[in-house]
Amino acid sequence: MSLKDYTSIQPQVVKMLLNSFQKKRLAHAYLFEGEKGTKKKAIAMEFAKLLYCKDLGCNKCLNCQRIEHQNHPNVLIIESENNSIKKEQVIYLQKEYIKTTLEPGPKVYVIEGIENMSINAANSILKFIEEPADDTYTILITNNLHQILPTIISRCQVLNFKPIAKEEIIAYLQKNSIELYIARICSQLTNDVDKALEIANNEEVINIIDLVIIINQAILNKKENLLVLMENSKVDLYKNKQILEYFLDILLIYMRDIQNLHNNDEKITFINELAFIKEHLHLITKEKLIYNIKQVLEAKTAINYNVNTGLLVDHLMLNLM
Numbered sequence: 001m002s003l004k005d006y007t008s009i010q011p012q013v014v015k016m017l018l019n020s021f022q023k024k025r026l027a028h029a030y031l032f033e034g035e036k037g038t039k040k041k042a043i044a045m046e047f048a049k050l051l052y053c054k055d056l057g058c059n060k061c062l063n064c065q066r067i068e069h070q071n072h073p074n075v076l077i078i079e080s081e082n083n084s085i086k087k088e089q090v091i092y093l094q095k096e097y098i099k100t101t102l103e104p105g106p107k108v109y110v111i112e113g114i115e116n117m118s119i120n121a122a123n124s125i126l127k128f129i130e131e132p133a134d135d136t137y138t139i140l141i142t143n144n145l146h147q148i149l150p151t152i153i154s155r156c157q158v159l160n161f162k163p164i165a166k167e168e169i170i171a172y173l174q175k176n177s178i179e180l181y182i183a184r185i186c187s188q189l190t191n192d193v194d195k196a197l198e199i200a201n202n203e204e205v206i207n208i209i210d211l212v213i214i215i216n217q218a219i220l221n222k223k224e225n226l227l228v229l230m231e232n233s234k235v236d237l238y239k240n241k242q243i244l245e246y247f248l249d250i251l252l253i254y255m256r257d258i259q260n261l262h263n264n265d266e267k268i269t270f271i272n273e274l275a276f277i278k279e280h281l282h283l284i285t286k287e288k289l290i291y292n293i294k295q296v297l298e299a300k301t302a303i304n305y306n307v308n309t310g311l312l313v314d315h316l317m318l319n320l321m
Contacts, residue, residue: 002057003046009039009168009193013159017047027157028132033145034161037192041112043161044139048075048108051137063105074105080113087120094128106135114140115147122149129155163191173200184269185209188253189246199246207235208247213273216254219292219320220280226317238309248300255293262286295319
Protein backbone atom coordinates (compact mmCIF):
# COMPACT_ATOMS: atom_id res chain seq x y z
CA MET A 1 0.00 0.00 0.00
CA SER A 2 1.07 3.61 -0.57
CA LEU A 3 0.19 6.60 1.58
CA LYS A 4 -2.71 7.43 -0.77
CA ASP A 5 -4.13 3.95 -0.19
CA TYR A 6 -4.81 4.91 3.42
CA THR A 7 -7.03 7.83 2.42
CA SER A 8 -10.24 5.92 3.16
CA ILE A 9 -8.93 4.86 6.58
CA GLN A 10 -7.35 8.13 7.77
CA PRO A 11 -8.43 10.81 5.24
CA GLN A 12 -7.49 13.89 7.28
CA VAL A 13 -4.04 12.60 8.22
CA VAL A 14 -3.16 11.50 4.69
CA LYS A 15 -4.41 14.75 3.14
CA MET A 16 -2.37 16.84 5.58
CA LEU A 17 0.84 14.86 5.03
CA LEU A 18 0.51 14.87 1.24
CA ASN A 19 -0.28 18.60 1.14
CA SER A 20 2.66 19.41 3.40
CA PHE A 21 4.96 17.25 1.29
CA GLN A 22 3.85 18.80 -1.99
CA LYS A 23 4.22 22.33 -0.59
CA LYS A 24 7.56 21.45 1.03
CA ARG A 25 6.26 22.45 4.44
CA LEU A 26 6.88 19.26 6.41
CA ALA A 27 7.33 19.60 10.16
CA HIS A 28 10.55 18.31 11.72
CA ALA A 29 8.59 16.39 14.38
CA TYR A 30 5.17 14.75 14.26
CA LEU A 31 3.16 13.13 17.03
CA PHE A 32 0.79 10.46 15.72
CA GLU A 33 -1.84 9.84 18.37
CA GLY A 34 -4.91 7.63 18.41
CA GLU A 35 -6.18 4.33 19.73
CA LYS A 36 -4.54 1.04 18.89
CA GLY A 37 -5.23 -0.28 15.41
CA THR A 38 -5.66 3.07 13.66
CA LYS A 39 -2.64 2.45 11.37
CA LYS A 40 -0.29 4.99 12.95
CA LYS A 41 2.90 3.01 12.39
CA ALA A 42 1.88 1.87 8.91
CA ILE A 43 1.29 5.46 7.82
CA ALA A 44 4.60 6.51 9.42
CA MET A 45 6.36 3.93 7.26
CA GLU A 46 4.53 5.12 4.15
CA PHE A 47 5.55 8.69 5.01
CA ALA A 48 9.19 7.55 5.03
CA LYS A 49 8.72 5.91 1.62
CA LEU A 50 7.21 9.14 0.33
CA LEU A 51 10.48 10.94 1.07
CA TYR A 52 12.60 8.41 -0.83
CA CYS A 53 10.49 7.10 -3.68
CA LYS A 54 10.28 8.89 -7.04
CA ASP A 55 6.79 7.44 -7.48
CA LEU A 56 5.60 8.63 -4.03
CA GLY A 57 5.68 5.18 -2.46
CA CYS A 58 5.58 2.52 -5.16
CA ASN A 59 6.43 -0.33 -2.74
CA LYS A 60 8.53 -1.90 -5.52
CA CYS A 61 11.74 0.12 -5.67
CA LEU A 62 14.79 -0.66 -3.55
CA ASN A 63 14.20 2.19 -1.09
CA CYS A 64 10.55 1.24 -0.56
CA GLN A 65 11.48 -2.39 -0.02
CA ARG A 66 14.23 -1.56 2.48
CA ILE A 67 11.95 0.76 4.42
CA GLU A 68 9.20 -1.88 4.41
CA HIS A 69 11.62 -4.45 5.88
CA GLN A 70 13.10 -1.90 8.30
CA ASN A 71 16.66 -2.16 7.00
CA HIS A 72 17.11 1.23 5.35
CA PRO A 73 20.19 2.91 6.91
CA ASN A 74 18.51 6.33 7.12
CA VAL A 75 15.17 5.15 8.54
CA LEU A 76 15.38 4.05 12.15
CA ILE A 77 12.53 2.42 14.09
CA ILE A 78 12.48 2.40 17.89
CA GLU A 79 9.88 0.21 19.64
CA SER A 80 9.17 -0.28 23.32
CA GLU A 81 10.80 -3.30 24.95
CA ASN A 82 8.77 -4.99 27.68
CA ASN A 83 6.32 -2.07 27.52
CA SER A 84 9.06 0.47 28.12
CA ILE A 85 11.31 2.76 26.09
CA LYS A 86 14.55 3.17 27.98
CA LYS A 87 17.06 5.98 28.01
CA GLU A 88 19.63 3.68 26.38
CA GLN A 89 17.40 3.36 23.30
CA VAL A 90 17.13 7.13 23.01
CA ILE A 91 20.89 7.55 23.48
CA TYR A 92 21.40 5.09 20.61
CA LEU A 93 18.99 7.18 18.57
CA GLN A 94 20.90 10.37 19.36
CA LYS A 95 24.19 8.79 18.28
CA GLU A 96 22.63 7.76 14.99
CA TYR A 97 21.19 11.25 14.66
CA ILE A 98 24.56 12.98 14.58
CA LYS A 99 26.26 10.46 12.31
CA THR A 100 26.92 11.33 8.70
CA THR A 101 24.52 9.43 6.48
CA LEU A 102 25.98 6.63 4.44
CA GLU A 103 23.48 7.34 1.69
CA PRO A 104 21.98 10.58 0.38
CA GLY A 105 18.52 11.52 1.54
CA PRO A 106 16.67 12.55 4.68
CA LYS A 107 16.84 10.82 8.04
CA VAL A 108 13.58 9.51 9.45
CA TYR A 109 13.12 8.35 13.03
CA VAL A 110 9.96 6.54 14.11
CA ILE A 111 9.50 5.99 17.84
CA GLU A 112 6.53 3.80 18.70
CA GLY A 113 4.85 3.60 22.11
CA ILE A 114 6.26 6.80 23.57
CA GLU A 115 3.70 6.69 26.37
CA ASN A 116 5.91 3.89 27.73
CA MET A 117 8.98 6.10 28.06
CA SER A 118 10.89 6.41 31.28
CA ILE A 119 11.29 9.97 32.56
CA ASN A 120 14.94 10.01 31.53
CA ALA A 121 14.04 8.80 28.04
CA ALA A 122 11.32 11.45 27.73
CA ASN A 123 13.74 14.20 28.70
CA SER A 124 16.26 12.90 26.17
CA ILE A 125 13.62 12.89 23.45
CA LEU A 126 12.75 16.46 24.36
CA LYS A 127 16.34 17.55 23.76
CA PHE A 128 16.35 15.52 20.57
CA ILE A 129 13.39 17.35 18.98
CA GLU A 130 14.25 20.80 20.36
CA GLU A 131 17.31 21.06 18.11
CA PRO A 132 16.31 19.42 14.84
CA ALA A 133 18.93 18.89 12.16
CA ASP A 134 18.23 19.77 8.55
CA ASP A 135 16.42 17.19 6.45
CA THR A 136 15.60 15.12 9.53
CA TYR A 137 12.11 14.00 10.52
CA THR A 138 10.93 12.42 13.75
CA ILE A 139 7.60 10.66 14.17
CA LEU A 140 6.46 9.86 17.70
CA ILE A 141 3.61 7.36 18.03
CA THR A 142 1.29 6.99 21.01
CA ASN A 143 -1.97 5.28 21.94
CA ASN A 144 -2.52 7.71 24.81
CA LEU A 145 -1.81 11.40 24.29
CA HIS A 146 -2.60 12.18 27.93
CA GLN A 147 0.47 10.28 29.09
CA ILE A 148 2.86 12.41 27.02
CA LEU A 149 4.78 15.34 28.51
CA PRO A 150 3.16 18.66 27.48
CA THR A 151 6.60 19.97 26.52
CA ILE A 152 6.96 17.16 23.97
CA ILE A 153 3.46 17.74 22.59
CA SER A 154 4.13 21.46 22.18
CA ARG A 155 7.18 20.79 20.00
CA CYS A 156 5.44 18.41 17.62
CA GLN A 157 2.72 18.69 15.04
CA VAL A 158 0.01 16.48 16.49
CA LEU A 159 -2.00 14.34 14.07
CA ASN A 160 -5.10 12.71 15.46
CA PHE A 161 -5.89 9.24 14.09
CA LYS A 162 -9.63 8.57 14.17
CA PRO A 163 -11.11 5.16 15.01
CA ILE A 164 -11.55 3.19 11.80
CA ALA A 165 -15.16 2.97 10.61
CA LYS A 166 -16.72 -0.49 10.70
CA GLU A 167 -17.46 -0.22 6.96
CA GLU A 168 -13.73 0.23 6.28
CA ILE A 169 -12.86 -2.79 8.42
CA ILE A 170 -15.44 -4.88 6.56
CA ALA A 171 -14.08 -3.71 3.20
CA TYR A 172 -10.53 -4.52 4.30
CA LEU A 173 -11.54 -8.03 5.35
CA GLN A 174 -13.35 -8.63 2.08
CA LYS A 175 -10.26 -7.54 0.14
CA ASN A 176 -8.45 -10.26 2.08
CA SER A 177 -10.89 -13.00 0.99
CA ILE A 178 -13.15 -12.95 4.08
CA GLU A 179 -16.80 -13.45 3.18
CA LEU A 180 -19.11 -10.56 4.01
CA TYR A 181 -21.08 -12.46 6.65
CA ILE A 182 -17.97 -13.24 8.72
CA ALA A 183 -16.46 -9.81 8.05
CA ARG A 184 -19.51 -8.04 9.51
CA ILE A 185 -19.27 -10.05 12.73
CA CYS A 186 -15.50 -9.75 13.16
CA SER A 187 -15.63 -6.00 12.54
CA GLN A 188 -17.63 -5.70 15.76
CA LEU A 189 -14.92 -7.39 17.84
CA THR A 190 -12.08 -4.87 17.34
CA ASN A 191 -11.21 -1.46 15.88
CA ASP A 192 -7.90 -2.82 14.55
CA VAL A 193 -8.12 -3.95 10.91
CA ASP A 194 -5.19 -6.34 11.23
CA LYS A 195 -6.60 -7.82 14.44
CA ALA A 196 -9.96 -8.20 12.71
CA LEU A 197 -8.28 -10.14 9.91
CA GLU A 198 -6.50 -12.35 12.44
CA ILE A 199 -9.82 -13.06 14.18
CA ALA A 200 -11.60 -13.78 10.89
CA ASN A 201 -8.93 -16.32 9.94
CA ASN A 202 -9.18 -18.09 13.30
CA GLU A 203 -11.03 -21.37 12.83
CA GLU A 204 -12.07 -21.40 16.50
CA VAL A 205 -13.81 -18.06 16.05
CA ILE A 206 -15.72 -19.42 13.05
CA ASN A 207 -16.81 -22.38 15.21
CA ILE A 208 -17.89 -19.94 17.93
CA ILE A 209 -20.05 -18.07 15.41
CA ASP A 210 -21.74 -21.35 14.45
CA LEU A 211 -22.28 -22.19 18.13
CA VAL A 212 -23.76 -18.77 18.88
CA ILE A 213 -26.24 -19.20 16.02
CA ILE A 214 -27.30 -22.62 17.32
CA ILE A 215 -27.71 -21.32 20.88
CA ASN A 216 -29.78 -18.30 19.89
CA GLN A 217 -31.95 -20.34 17.56
CA ALA A 218 -32.59 -22.70 20.49
CA ILE A 219 -33.47 -19.77 22.72
CA LEU A 220 -35.94 -18.48 20.13
CA ASN A 221 -37.63 -21.74 19.08
CA LYS A 222 -37.25 -23.48 22.47
CA LYS A 223 -36.55 -26.84 20.81
CA GLU A 224 -33.13 -27.62 22.28
CA ASN A 225 -31.58 -27.76 25.74
CA LEU A 226 -28.70 -25.24 25.89
CA LEU A 227 -26.62 -27.35 28.25
CA VAL A 228 -26.84 -30.30 25.87
CA LEU A 229 -25.85 -28.07 22.95
CA MET A 230 -22.82 -26.84 24.87
CA GLU A 231 -21.85 -30.37 25.81
CA ASN A 232 -21.95 -31.49 22.17
CA SER A 233 -20.17 -28.44 20.82
CA LYS A 234 -16.67 -28.73 19.35
CA VAL A 235 -15.79 -25.33 20.83
CA ASP A 236 -13.71 -25.55 24.01
CA LEU A 237 -14.70 -22.42 25.93
CA TYR A 238 -12.62 -23.42 28.91
CA LYS A 239 -9.28 -23.62 27.13
CA ASN A 240 -8.41 -19.95 27.50
CA LYS A 241 -9.98 -16.68 28.50
CA GLN A 242 -9.76 -15.16 25.01
CA ILE A 243 -11.95 -17.87 23.46
CA LEU A 244 -14.58 -17.37 26.16
CA GLU A 245 -14.45 -13.60 25.63
CA TYR A 246 -15.06 -14.04 21.91
CA PHE A 247 -17.98 -16.33 22.66
CA LEU A 248 -19.63 -13.86 25.01
CA ASP A 249 -19.01 -10.92 22.67
CA ILE A 250 -20.47 -12.73 19.66
CA LEU A 251 -23.38 -14.02 21.74
CA LEU A 252 -24.09 -10.43 22.73
CA ILE A 253 -23.94 -9.24 19.10
CA TYR A 254 -26.64 -11.76 18.11
CA MET A 255 -28.84 -10.74 21.04
CA ARG A 256 -28.44 -7.07 20.10
CA ASP A 257 -29.62 -8.03 16.61
CA ILE A 258 -32.77 -9.57 18.07
CA GLN A 259 -33.26 -6.41 20.13
CA ASN A 260 -32.89 -4.25 17.01
CA LEU A 261 -35.53 -6.25 15.19
CA HIS A 262 -37.83 -5.95 18.21
CA ASN A 263 -37.45 -2.21 17.73
CA ASN A 264 -38.19 -2.48 13.99
CA ASP A 265 -34.56 -1.84 13.05
CA GLU A 266 -33.31 -4.28 10.42
CA LYS A 267 -29.69 -3.05 10.52
CA ILE A 268 -28.22 -6.17 12.07
CA THR A 269 -24.83 -7.88 12.05
CA PHE A 270 -25.97 -11.50 11.61
CA ILE A 271 -27.50 -10.73 8.22
CA ASN A 272 -27.90 -14.42 7.31
CA GLU A 273 -30.13 -14.87 10.36
CA LEU A 274 -32.59 -12.10 9.48
CA ALA A 275 -35.36 -14.38 8.18
CA PHE A 276 -35.09 -16.85 11.08
CA ILE A 277 -35.14 -14.15 13.74
CA LYS A 278 -38.13 -12.37 12.19
CA GLU A 279 -40.04 -15.67 12.00
CA HIS A 280 -39.46 -16.44 15.69
CA LEU A 281 -39.33 -12.94 17.12
CA HIS A 282 -42.79 -13.21 18.66
CA LEU A 283 -41.60 -16.09 20.85
CA ILE A 284 -39.34 -13.91 23.01
CA THR A 285 -40.52 -10.88 24.95
CA LYS A 286 -38.54 -7.67 25.21
CA GLU A 287 -38.29 -8.25 28.96
CA LYS A 288 -36.76 -11.71 28.52
CA LEU A 289 -34.39 -10.35 25.88
CA ILE A 290 -33.19 -7.57 28.19
CA TYR A 291 -32.74 -10.16 30.95
CA ASN A 292 -30.63 -12.36 28.63
CA ILE A 293 -28.42 -9.44 27.59
CA LYS A 294 -27.91 -8.57 31.24
CA GLN A 295 -26.83 -12.15 32.00
CA VAL A 296 -24.22 -12.08 29.22
CA LEU A 297 -22.89 -8.71 30.40
CA GLU A 298 -22.58 -10.04 33.95
CA ALA A 299 -20.69 -13.08 32.63
CA LYS A 300 -18.32 -10.76 30.72
CA THR A 301 -17.60 -8.94 33.97
CA ALA A 302 -17.19 -12.17 35.95
CA ILE A 303 -14.44 -13.59 33.72
CA ASN A 304 -12.15 -10.78 34.84
CA TYR A 305 -12.12 -12.39 38.26
CA ASN A 306 -10.89 -15.79 39.38
CA VAL A 307 -14.04 -17.76 38.57
CA ASN A 308 -14.61 -21.34 37.47
CA THR A 309 -15.33 -20.90 33.76
CA GLY A 310 -17.20 -24.19 33.53
CA LEU A 311 -19.63 -23.18 36.24
CA LEU A 312 -19.88 -19.69 34.75
CA VAL A 313 -20.94 -21.00 31.33
CA ASP A 314 -23.37 -23.56 32.80
CA HIS A 315 -24.93 -20.90 35.00
CA LEU A 316 -25.32 -18.58 32.00
CA MET A 317 -26.97 -21.29 29.89
CA LEU A 318 -29.43 -22.09 32.66
CA ASN A 319 -30.38 -18.43 32.98
CA LEU A 320 -30.77 -18.03 29.22
CA MET A 321 -33.21 -20.98 29.16
